[in-house]
Amino acid sequence: MSSQYVSTTSGFTHRGLRRVLIAATMIFSLFHSVGHAKAEGSDPLRYLPVQDAGRVKPLDTLARETLQLVYGYETYKTPKGERRPAIEIVMTWMLIPRYWDTQKIVQITHKGLKDSLDLPAEEKYFSPEELFANPRTSLVFQELNSFRATKQKLSPYFQAVQRLENQLGMYQAIKNGYGIRVVPPRAGDDSRLADDPHGESARWLSVSELQGELQDKFGEIIKAFVRSLPADEDIPVAPGDNESGPSLSEAVENFKASARAENPALYPADRVIAVEVHERSFHPFMYTWILYLLSGVVLAYAWHLGTSKIGLGFYRAGWVLTVLAFLLHTYGFGLRIYLTGRPPVSNMYESVVWVSWGTVLFAAIFEALYRRRFILLAGTAVGVLCLIVADMAPTILDRSIQPLEPVLRSNLWLTVHVLTITLSYSAFFLAWGLSNIGLGFILVGERPTSDRMRAIVQTVYRTLQIGVVLLAAGTILGGIWADYSWGRFWGWDPKETWAFIALMGYIALLHGRLIGWVKNTGLLVGSVVAFSLVIMAWYGVNYVLGAGLHSYGFGAGGVQYVAGFVILNFIYLAYVLYVQHVRAKKLAG
Numbered sequence: 001m002s003s004q005y006v007s008t009t010s011g012f013t014h015r016g017l018r019r020v021l022i023a024a025t026m027i028f029s030l031f032h033s034v035g036h037a038k039a040e041g042s043d044p045l046r047y048l049p050v051q052d053a054g055r056v057k058p059l060d061t062l063a064r065e066t067l068q069l070v071y072g073y074e075t076y077k078t079p080k081g082e083r084r085p086a087i088e089i090v091m092t093w094m095l096i097p098r099y100w101d102t103q104k105i106v107q108i109t110h111k112g113l114k115d116s117l118d119l120p121a122e123e124k125y126f127s128p129e130e131l132f133a134n135p136r137t138s139l140v141f142q143e144l145n146s147f148r149a150t151k152q153k154l155s156p157y158f159q160a161v162q163r164l165e166n167q168l169g170m171y172q173a174i175k176n177g178y179g180i181r182v183v184p185p186r187a188g189d190d191s192r193l194a195d196d197p198h199g200e201s202a203r204w205l206s207v208s209e210l211q212g213e214l215q216d217k218f219g220e221i222i223k224a225f226v227r228s229l230p231a232d233e234d235i236p237v238a239p240g241d242n243e244s245g246p247s248l249s250e251a252v253e254n255f256k257a258s259a260r261a262e263n264p265a266l267y268p269a270d271r272v273i274a275v276e277v278h279e280r281s282f283h284p285f286m287y288t289w290i291l292y293l294l295s296g297v298v299l300a301y302a303w304h305l306g307t308s309k310i311g312l313g314f315y316r317a318g319w320v321l322t323v324l325a326f327l328l329h330t331y332g333f334g335l336r337i338y339l340t341g342r343p344p345v346s347n348m349y350e351s352v353v354w355v356s357w358g359t360v361l362f363a364a365i366f367e368a369l370y371r372r373r374f375i376l377l378a379g380t381a382v383g384v385l386c387l388i389v390a391d392m393a394p395t396i397l398d399r400s401i402q403p404l405e406p407v408l409r410s411n412l413w414l415t416v417h418v419l420t421i422t423l424s425y426s427a428f429f430l431a432w433g434l435s436n437i438g439l440g441f442i443l444v445g446e447r448p449t450s451d452r453m454r455a456i457v458q459t460v461y462r463t464l465q466i467g468v469v470l471l472a473a474g475t476i477l478g479g480i481w482a483d484y485s486w487g488r489f490w491g492w493d494p495k496e497t498w499a500f501i502a503l504m505g506y507i508a509l510l511h512g513r514l515i516g517w518v519k520n521t522g523l524l525v526g527s528v529v530a531f532s533l534v535i536m537a538w539y540g541v542n543y544v545l546g547a548g549l550h551s552y553g554f555g556a557g558g559v560q561y562v563a564g565f566v567i568l569n570f571i572y573l574a575y576v577l578y579v580q581h582v583r584a585k586k587l588a589g
Contacts, residue, residue: 042087042228044249045221046277048256049268051181051204054403056268058277059180063090065400066174070167071125072107072395090174091225094207097175101129106167110160116140128171131164141165153545159557163395177208182218183259184266202266217255224248276339276401284332285353289387291325292360296380303373315373322364322380329357329383339401345418346404348542349390349397354419356386358426359433362463366430372455378433386429396543396557413481421474421499427467428506428527428534431460435527436569439576445583448520457520460527461513468506475499494545498537505530521580525573532566 046060063086064074076089093100104125108114114121117136131137144161147154154162173179181204210218228248246254260267299318305311333354336344344350363379366372390397438456446453478496483489490496509526512518518526536544539562 042085042091042225042248044247044252045091045225046087047270047273048182048221048252049259049273051184052179053400055401056266057401058273058280060087060277061280061400062180063087064280066090066170066179068394069163070107070171071105072109076105088229093171093175094177094180095222095226100171100175102127106131106164106171108160108164110157112157113140113160113164128168131168137164137168156557156559178206181206182255183210183214184263187263187265214255214258217251217258220246220251221248221255224251272339275335279332279335279339283391284328284335285387286391288325288329288332289384289391291321291328292380292383292387295321295325296377296384299373299377299380303377318376322360322376325380325383326357326360326364329353329360333357336401342404343415343419345414345422347398347402348539349399351418351422351425351538352386352390352397355422355425355429356383356390358423359383359386359429362427362430362466366459366462370455370459372459374437374456375430375434375459378437379430382429382433393558393561413477413484417474417477417481420470420477422538424467424470424474425534425538427463427470428531431463431467431527432531434460434463435524436572438524439521439528439573442521442524443576443579453520457523460523461510464506464510464527468503468510471499471503471506475503494541495537498533498541502530502533502537505533521577525577528569528573532569535562535566 046058046063048059049056050059050062051057052062052065067076067086067089068074071089074086075083076086077083104123104127106126106128107124108117108119108126109124111121114123117131117134117140119126119134140161144158144165147158170179183205185202185204205214207218223245225248227245245251256267295318298314298321302311302314302318305314333344336350340346345354359382360379363376363382367376367379390399434456438453438460441453441456442448448457475496478499479489482491482496509518509523509530512526513523539558543557543562544559
């Protein structure tokens with residue numbers, strides 16, 4: 001871009017954990033920023049606190065989430081194929097709105113919605129101008145409002161319409177300057193603070209509302225920001241002067257000082273903002289699944305080599321990689337705990353990451369006890385699967401940090417109920433992974449009664465026992481919390497019902513094994529089939545049924561992928577059983 005100026009204008013964590021996290025963040029940030037040390041660019045602007053979606057966050061987070069919503073990615077690909085950071089793109093929406101109005105930046109993937117808008121089915125991106133000018137856009141929004149009035153769960157089509165509504169609304173808000181709120185309400189201003197000093201009633205002033213000194217200081221930020229941008233003919237900045245002035249870092253610090261003076265109690269500490277910027281840019285869970293994947297490959301090779309000296313060396317290397325990945329996994333959780341002041345299990349994204357953490361933990365404990373090698377392999381495989389899903393599906397599993405619903409604002413119950421019940425999912429997920437490995441051995445000719453198969457089955461049985469205990473305890477604790485929050489212990493809410501169904505399914509499987517009805521192969525098959533009940537209780541109630549008192553956990557999308565995953569797993573089961581049946585007939589004949 002050219003450098004021309006446009007004249008527009010806890011309670012949950014203790015001090016020890018906080019110090020450790022800040023120190024670790026500084027270390028990770030040091031290594032992560034080595035490649036960017038030579039050019040400051042727009043980096044200081046990323047640390048500017050803004051208010052959005054009921055909480056205060058860095059401008060970097062707002063920019064990433066906004067570009068993810070509108071464009072589908074956290075970075076923008078220019079016509080020349082270069083990737084540009086979200087902070088540069090979103091800020092220039094405000095600076096050169098006429099240019100961005102004509103750029104194809106609004107992502108629409110739903111075919112039915114494109115048909116309704118009479119848009120080319122083969123195209124994926126459209127310009128704001130053509131969407132606003134399209135007479136059908138207002139019609140589909142009217143249809144959405146009419147459907148909302150019915151109080152029914154939105155169909156995939158109306159989910160796409162709602163997303164488009166949010167995309168265009170957010171683009172307009174940023175472009176016009178009222179989507180970036182940068183100054184807290186002045187202390188003692190009852191008209192803004194009302195009764196909730198940390199909620200939406202305490203709305204911050206947006207860029208378009210700034211006046212006087214604050215407006216001038218934000219103007220200095222804009223000047224310095226434009227000067228910091230690299231030359232880019234693809235994204236031209238409107239003509240203006242090229243005057244010198246304070247650096248971007250100085251301009252941001254000057255503005256922050258004035259904004260903090262308006263209401264020091266509402267303005268966040270610099271270290272909190274820095275930790276969140278680090279968490280978003282470092283993305284620890286991505287590196288975690290990469291390490292888990294390497295660990296799984298090494299452990300699989302060690303298992304193949306057996307008890308030889310080389311095999312033992314690979315086994316130890318697999319352990320080292322798993323421990324490193326697990327520590328990084330834990331570090332990522334620590335960051336979110338520090339930022340939110342609560343257990344990180346309030347949405348589907350956090351629960352997926354947490355369940356994979358618990359699965360690896362259980363796998364490591366059982367591997368340390370039994371030294372079977374396949375246990376840790378199964379745990380890392382589940383870790384890779386969960387974290388890849390969490391990393392690759394941002395529109396389905398939203399990784400943004402959101403304020404808790406009032407019913408969830410209890411760290412005690414959030415910890416004892418949600419962590420307990422999701423840890424049971426970890427145990428069942430490990431049993432699922434082990435069972436699929438065991439069925440794979442049966443497929444290639446292993447006898448279900450061999451020593452290796454007995455070891456796998458025994459481990460599956462133990463993990464199922466742990467899962468049942470945790471699920472039963474979590475369900476009972478959830479009932480107590482429901483009585484505390486809603487005035488009744490049990491009401492056959494869909495979430496409660498499916499938790500009960502999953503519990504009964506696993507109890508039936510364990511009892512069948514105990515009395516001898518379920519043999520080795522049956523336990524492996526039953527473990528895989530029963531996990532579909534967990535998927536329904538965990539994902540299906542929130543994303544498929546979308547009904548009940550647990551509305552704070554509802555989401556949309558991914559149904560076809562989850563259904564495909566379950567169907568493919570069942571096809572695999574059927575094929576293994578078919579092959580085993582054919583072999584048995586040949587032996588009998």
